[in-house]
Amino acid sequence: MSASEPQRITLIGLGTIGMSMAALHLARDNTIVDVFDTRPDIQEYLLKTLPNFLHDTSHDSNSTHPQSSAITTLLTTGRLHIHLTLASACASATIIQEQGPENLAFKRSIWAQVESLAPTSAHFWTSTSGIAASAQQEDMLDKTRLLVVHPFNPPHIMPLLEIVPSSTTAPSRVEFAREYFSLPPGESRHRPVVIQKEIPGFVGNRLAFALLREACYLVQEDVVSVKDLDTVLMASLGPRWAGNGVFESYQQGGGEGGIKAFLEKLGGTMQEVWGGLGDVNVLGSERTEWKEKVIRQTDEAYGTLTKEGVWEKEERLKDFIRAQERRYGQ
Amino acid sequence: MSASEPQRITLIGLGTIGMSMAALHLARDNTIVDVFDTRPDIQEYLLKTLPNFLHDTSHDSNSTHPQSSAITTLLTTGRLHIHLTLASACASATIIQEQGPENLAFKRSIWAQVESLAPTSAHFWTSTSGIAASAQQEDMLDKTRLLVVHPFNPPHIMPLLEIVPSSTTAPSRVEFAREYFSLPPGESRHRPVVIQKEIPGFVGNRLAFALLREACYLVQEDVVSVKDLDTVLMASLGPRWAGNGVFESYQQGGGEGGIKAFLEKLGGTMQEVWGGLGDVNVLGSERTEWKEKVIRQTDEAYGTLTKEGVWEKEERLKDFIRAQERRYGQ
Numbered sequence: 001m002s003a004s005e006p007q008r009i010t011l012i013g014l015g016t017i018g019m020s021m022a023a024l025h026l027a028r029d030n031t032i033v034d035v036f037d038t039r040p041d042i043q044e045y046l047l048k049t050l051p052n053f054l055h056d057t058s059h060d061s062n063s064t065h066p067q068s069s070a071i072t073t074l075l076t077t078g079r080l081h082i083h084l085t086l087a088s089a090c091a092s093a094t095i096i097q098e099q100g101p102e103n104l105a106f107k108r109s110i111w112a113q114v115e116s117l118a119p120t121s122a123h124f125w126t127s128t129s130g131i132a133a134s135a136q137q138e139d140m141l142d143k144t145r146l147l148v149v150h151p152f153n154p155p156h157i158m159p160l161l162e163i164v165p166s167s168t169t170a171p172s173r174v175e176f177a178r179e180y181f182s183l184p185p186g187e188s189r190h191r192p193v194v195i196q197k198e199i200p201g202f203v204g205n206r207l208a209f210a211l212l213r214e215a216c217y218l219v220q221e222d223v224v225s226v227k228d229l230d231t232v233l234m235a236s237l238g239p240r241w242a243g244n245g246v247f248e249s250y251q252q253g254g255g256e257g258g259i260k261a262f263l264e265k266l267g268g269t270m271q272e273v274w275g276g277l278g279d280v281n282v283l284g285s286e287r288t289e290w291k292e293k294v295i296r297q298t299d300e301a302y303g304t305l306t307k308e309g310v311w312e313k314e315e316r317l318k319d320f321i322r323a324q325e326r327r328y329g330q
Numbered sequence: 331m332s333a334s335e336p337q338r339i340t341l342i343g344l345g346t347i348g349m350s351m352a353a354l355h356l357a358r359d360n361t362i363v364d365v366f367d368t369r370p371d372i373q374e375y376l377l378k379t380l381p382n383f384l385h386d387t388s389h390d391s392n393s394t395h396p397q398s399s400a401i402t403t404l405l406t407t408g409r410l411h412i413h414l415t416l417a418s419a420c421a422s423a424t425i426i427q428e429q430g431p432e433n434l435a436f437k438r439s440i441w442a443q444v445e446s447l448a449p450t451s452a453h454f455w456t457s458t459s460g461i462a463a464s465a466q467q468e469d470m471l472d473k474t475r476l477l478v479v480h481p482f483n484p485p486h487i488m489p490l491l492e493i494v495p496s497s498t499t500a501p502s503r504v505e506f507a508r509e510y511f512s513l514p515p516g517e518s519r520h521r522p523v524v525i526q527k528e529i530p531g532f533v534g535n536r537l538a539f540a541l542l543r544e545a546c547y548l549v550q551e552d553v554v555s556v557k558d559l560d561t562v563l564m565a566s567l568g569p570r571w572a573g574n575g576v577f578e579s580y581q582q583g584g585g586e587g588g589i590k591a592f593l594e595k596l597g598g599t600m601q602e603v604w605g606g607l608g609d610v611n612v613l614g615s616e617r618t619e620w621k622e623k624v625i626r627q628t629d630e631a632y633g634t635l636t637k638e639g640v641w642e643k644e645e646r647l648k649d650f651i652r653a654q655e656r657r658y659g660q
Contacts, residue, residue, distance in 0.1 A: 130599040152566040153583065160565035191565040197553045201603040203562045206548065207541050208576070209603045214540035215576050223527045230575020232533045235490035235521040236482040238571030239650035243643055245560020246538070246545050247628045252635050252643070253483065259628045263612060263621065269460040271613040273531040273539045282593060283601040291593065298577045298589045305582050312658045313573060313582070319653040320569035326649065328642045 001094065001121070003180035006030040010093040010118075012086070012110065013037060013100035014046065016153070017127055021097060023053035023156040024190075026079065028183070034081045036089035043082055047071050053156055086110075090117040095180075097149065099127035107131055111146060112139040123176055125149040129205060132198040134166035144170040149177060149192075150202055157317055159191040159324075162202045189325065217278020219297065220290035226297035242320050331424065331451070333510035336360040340423040340448075342416070342440065343367060343430035344376065346483070347457055351427060353383035353486040354520075356409065358513070364411045366419035373412055377401050383486055416440075420447040425510075427479065429457035437461055441476060442469040453506055455479040459535065462528040464496035474500040479507060479522075480532055487647055489521040489654075492532045519655065547608020549627065550620035556627035572650050 009025045011018050014037040025031050039045060047068040054070055074080035083089035090096060096114055100106055107126065114124065124146040126136055137146045148164035155161070161181050165174045174194055181192035195202050201209060218224050224232070240249055247259060254262030263270070281287045305313075339355050341348050344367040355361050369375060377398040384400060404410035413419035420426060426444055430436055437456065444454065454476040456466055467476045478494035485491070491511050495504045504524060511522035525532050531539060548554050554562070570579055577589060584592030593600070611617045635643075 129596075152570070158566055158570070160562060162562070191561055193554070193558045193561050193565070195554055195558075197551070199548075199551075199553050200606060201599055203548060203554050203559060204566050205599070206544055206603050206607070207559075207563065208567055209600050210544035210607055211537050211541045212576055212580070212600075213604050213607075214536055218529075218533060218536065221527070221529075223529055224523070224525055224533050226577045227575075228523045229533060229537075230578050231521055231523050232490060232492070233537065233571050233575050234573070234654065235523070236488055236534050237538055238568060238573070239647055239654070240482070240488070241563050241568030242572045242650050243564070243568070243646045245557075245563050246542055247556045247624065248560050248632050250542070251628050251632045252640065256634060258625070258632075258634065260625045263625075266459075267612045269531055269535070270539050270542075271611060273536050274543050274610075274612065276530060277536070277540055277543075280604075281601060282597045282604065294577065295588070295590045295593075298581050302578050302581045302588075304586060304588065310582065315658050316573045316653060316656070317569055319656065320572050320650060323646060323649040323653055324564065324569070326646070328645050 001176075003176050004183055006032075007094045007180070008032045008034065008092055009095045009097060010034040010036065010089045012089070012096065012098040012114075014039075014042065015099065017151065017155065018099045019046075019049055019053050020154040020156045021099060021127065021151065022050060022080075026054065026074065027156070032079055032081070034083055034089050034093065036083045036086055046082065053154070086113060087117050090114055090122075091119075093118050093122045095123045095125065097125040097127060102128060102130055104131055104135060107136040108139045111136055115140050115142065115145075123173055125177060127151055127155075129202075130200070132166065133164065133169060134198055137166065137168075143168040145173060147173060147177060148202070149181075150204070152204060154314065157314060157321065159189060159321060160204060161190055161192040162195050162204055163192050164195040164198060164202055166198060189321075213280060214278050216290040216294055217280050219294050220278070220280065225301075226294060227301040230301070242324060331506075333506050334513055336362075337424045337510070338362045338364065338422055339425045339427060340364040340366065340419050342419070342426065342428040342444075344369075344372065345429065347481065347485065348429045349376075349379055349383050350484040350486045351429060351457065351481065352380060352410075356384065356404065357486070362409055362411070364413055364419050364423065366413045366416055376412065383484070416443060417447050420444055420452075421449075423448050423452045425453045425455065427455040427457060432458060432460055434461055434465060437466040438469045441466055445470050445472065445475075453503055455507060457481055457485075459532075460530065462496065463494065463499060464528055467496060467498075473498040475503060477503060477507060478532070479511075480534070482534060484644065487644060487651065489519060489651060490534060491520055491522040492525050492534055493522050494525040494528060494532055496528060543610060544608055546620040546624055547610050549624050550608070550610065555631075556624060557631040560631070572654060 009031055011022055011033060014035055022033055022035065025033050050071050051068055096118055098110060100110060126148050128148055129150055133146045133148050137143050147169045150162040150164065152158040152160045163174060163177050178192045178194055181190045215229055218229060219226055250262045251259045280290050339361055341352055341363060344365055352363055352365060355363050380401050381398055426448055428440060430440060456478055458478055459480055463476045463478050467473050477499045480492040482488040482490045493504060493507050508522045508524055511520045545559055548559060549556055580592045581589045610620050
């Protein structure tokens with residue numbers, strides 16, 4: 001079955017990521033979405049929460065906010081189903097995607113159950129940010145079906161999906177997931193990337209955490225405040241990396257000699273920086289002096305984000321993604 | 331003298347950064363720019379090259395390309411002067427900004443000369459990316475005047491300027507530079523940040539190089555290709571950090587509990603990633619296996635950027651910066 005054919009997607013776990021994923025799948029015309037969550041008020045919660053996510057898929061900041069009636073329509077037309085049992089949710093799926101708690105015991109157990117309940121052809125995707133497919137599938141009989149589809153928040157807007165198979169996942173399963181997220185559904189264009197090896201944090205969070213570690217160190221050492229460090233990032237690297245990758249940027253930075261010339265020219269400063277990067281911890285009691293300072297300064301700078309603040313951030317994110325997709329003529 | 335009053339800025343060194351800096355200063359109505367460069371064809375070179383930078387300050391991708399006649403006008407109206415000696419270039423300056431070779435001996439020598447030639451009130455700025463003001467000023471008599479103004483390429487578009495004083499730089503000199511770059515000249519809005527301590531790579535490049543080091547390690551280990559890693563960055567962290575700083579993002583990611591809750595929730599994965607970050611070098615012969623692979627894959631992915639390619643990148647960068655400045659109403 002090609003990923004461009006109609007799909008019936010079961011979502012297990014309807015937290016924030018699950019809701020956003022539901023919106024992502026529902027933005028495609030030829031999908032049916034089945035949801036299963038253990039919370040007792042799931043229908044009420046869905047009617048109240050999902051409209052906010054559906055709104056965002058329109059890419060149109062001027063449209064009026066859709067009401068829960070939009071969800072009622074999805075329910076009555078059969079595009080969205082709420083299930084009370086895992087068995088019923090899985091029975092007709094072509095894809096089963098899980099975004100439950102980040103807990104290995106839970107994930108091992110749920111996949112063994114899902115395997116016994118779902119059609120043998122169904123694809124199994126986990127939205128985990130930290131637990132490899134190889135660990136999650138230990139209690140499954142068939143270890144060729146499961147792979148990680150790690151989204152970035154919020155997935156109905158953010159283009160990246162990291163597809164991380166285990167060493168036993170069938171290549172055709174990887175290709176199906178890559179193809180599904182490569183399809184253009186309306187205006188929302190996603191950009192799946194296949195990660196070749198299981199590694200903690202995959203690629204996106206490893207890069208983010210490498211930068212964050214140095215950021216925490218610089219605040220600890222009073223080189224810069226939390227707020228000023230964020231300004232540095234937003235006024236330089238953020239917009240640069242929204243337009244160019246890091247390697248592409250340095251290929252350009254090296255002029256005609258490319259990244260090779262850049263590494264030769266900046267090698268001295270780079271080695272000095274690499275040799276002196278902050279070696280701080282997040283767990284334990286050693287080298288964690290940064291935590292109190294970072295938390296205090298971050299609270300002072302930003303407080304708790306309001307609903308309007310989150311809305312504005314998402315509108316801006318969509319602006320950046322539209323700018324990424326723009327074509328220029330001279 | 332307030333930074334909002336008319337300024338007369340001397341630029342020493344007219345390479346790519348110098349040209350872009352000239353465009354930045356000329357975009358302000360109340361400036362006179364004096365340039366000095368040792369290349370013998372400086373006038374011809376300026377007429378040919380500077381129009382490309384002036385074009386970009388207009389923030390209007392539909393405007394026709396200005397010709398060298400625009401430079402002739404600047405020269406005849408006295409807004410731009412080309413000098414054949416350092417003495418003549420410095421004689422009437424309120425600000426002297428240097429972007430010469432990244433070489434300590436050169437910089438020590440030029441600042442000692444400039445000090446003897448310029449008015450005693452003039453501000454001294456160096457655009458270095460790697461040599462601290464405290465090292466550059468060793469041969470100066472007055473060690474309160476010099477500070478680093480580190481731009482990100484291209485400075486006439488990129489908002490960030492890192493202002494890095496030495497421990498002896500006068501606070502009023504720091505404040506003057508911060509104020510000057512905070513002024514809104516037409517449509518180009520810069521965002522200066524004062525860095526509190528001299529440290530190799532300052533803040534922006536330390537953050538960039540921390541991420542780059544892990545990127546090189548991931549390519550070395552065949553976790554991901556150069557091209558796919560760049561896609562990961564552009565499809566997630568780039569647009570996120572164009573809109574939110576790293577601390578602000580995690581404050582939001584932690585929900586009501588803010589960054590404290592985020593650090594508790596993701597602490598396990600984060601510590602595992604921090605503990606396993608790639609420990610590679612750029613200089614020397616050990617742990618440099620990544621270099622050949624990264625250079626080859628980067629060349630294959632991007633080749634040499636064409637003039638049109640650079641133009642398109644700059645137009646896109648301006649789109650991101652415009653999106654950063656946009657205000658949203660609900």
